[in-house]
Amino acid sequence: MKSDKASLIQELSSAPNPQKILSAVGKPGLFITGTNTDIGKTTVTAALAGAFRRLNIRVGVCKAIASGCPKRPDRGDGEQLRDDDLLSPDAALAATMAGLDPENEQIMKVISPIRFAAPVSPHVAAQIESREPDWNRLATAIQYWREHCDFLLVEGAGGWLVPLNRRLFTIADLAQILALPTIVVTGAYLGTLNHTSLTVESIRARNIAVAGLVANRVPIERDISVQSSLDELPHLMHTPMLAVLPEDSQVSSVHVPENFINALEPFARRWWNNLSSSEK
Numbered sequence: 001m002k003s004d005k006a007s008l009i010q011e012l013s014s015a016p017n018p019q020k021i022l023s024a025v026g027k028p029g030l031f032i033t034g035t036n037t038d039i040g041k042t043t044v045t046a047a048l049a050g051a052f053r054r055l056n057i058r059v060g061v062c063k064a065i066a067s068g069c070p071k072r073p074d075r076g077d078g079e080q081l082r083d084d085d086l087l088s089p090d091a092a093l094a095a096t097m098a099g100l101d102p103e104n105e106q107i108m109k110v111i112s113p114i115r116f117a118a119p120v121s122p123h124v125a126a127q128i129e130s131r132e133p134d135w136n137r138l139a140t141a142i143q144y145w146r147e148h149c150d151f152l153l154v155e156g157a158g159g160w161l162v163p164l165n166r167r168l169f170t171i172a173d174l175a176q177i178l179a180l181p182t183i184v185v186t187g188a189y190l191g192t193l194n195h196t197s198l199t200v201e202s203i204r205a206r207n208i209a210v211a212g213l214v215a216n217r218v219p220i221e222r223d224i225s226v227q228s229s230l231d232e233l234p235h236l237m238h239t240p241m242l243a244v245l246p247e248d249s250q251v252s253s254v255h256v257p258e259n260f261i262n263a264l265e266p267f268a269r270r271w272w273n274n275l276s277s278s279e280k
């Protein structure tokens with residue numbers, strides 16, 4: 001009988017290697033990561049999509065890999081799940097804000113190419129479903145957006161170093177291949193200086209540009225810990241605070257309020273205007 005180590009090595013060497021399948025987007029865009037899951041990446045991606053759309057820029061959105069996806073109501077139980085049997089609520093919100101139809105299954109394949117059901121890290125969700133992330137679907141999605149948008153927003157999953165498969169290929173590895181500048185979504189809570197520093201330092205260690213921070217779910221009542229976080233974050237990270245988004249009961253998995261788009265529009269305009277004509 002093979003040792004555990006030998007069988008793991010064999011298993012890993014037979015797993016699809018995203019490094020060989022994926023390549024740089026080669027278009028203007030941004031990769032949206034965050035200091036943690038649930039920090040507001042989808043909310044910020046959707047608001048940014050709304051902002052770029054307002055500027056009449058053809059914006060594409062891609063939730064590269066999603067876990068925690070509910071099953072389509074028309075798919076039966078007991079069968080092996082496939083990506084298209086699942087729905088991605090994150091992608092549906094971003095699609096709507098980008099002016100794309102979340103009911104259109106064909107477009108959703110390129111907006112949310114890789115989907116898993118369990119609400120856990122993608123590599124664990126993949127193991128539960130006994131299937132690997134299908135990197136060819138992501139490669140097809142990127143190819144589609146290369147041809148069909150002027151600016152691409154890619155939302156990560158979880159935080160920066162979340163593993164995506166058994167090879168322990170991470171969101172950071174994915175962002176490095178796609179080669180887009182990143183936005184770090186963070187918060188103004190006690191502990192944010194440490195969480196944000198860890199994320200920003202790790203992004204820069206890979207020679208990926210940090211476009212800036214967005215502070216989300218900022219309490220309306222700014223006590224000393226909230227205010228000092230907002231003051232300190234851009235200085236300590238040497239990067240601008242692109243927007244401060246408040247805690248807002250109107251935000252939901254299907255809605256982003258207008259004032260969030262307003263808050264991000266100046267950044268979107270500036271970023272687009274600063275791109276050289278050869279980049280566009």
Ligand SMILES: Nc1ncnc2c1ncn2[C@@H]1O[C@H](COP(=O)(O)OP(=O)(O)O)[C@@H](O)[C@H]1O
Pocket residue numbers: 034036037038039040041042043044090216217218245246247248249251252253
């Ligand atoms: N500014 C906000 N005010 C209130 N609720 C928010 C805000 N931003 C996000 N949420 C809620 O928090 C949850 C996580 O946000 P989401 O954008 O999905 O995070 P992520 O994509 O990083 O996991 C969602 O239920 C969302 O509606």
Ligand SMILES: [Mg+2]
Pocket residue numbers: 041042043090155
């Ligand atoms: Mg999300």
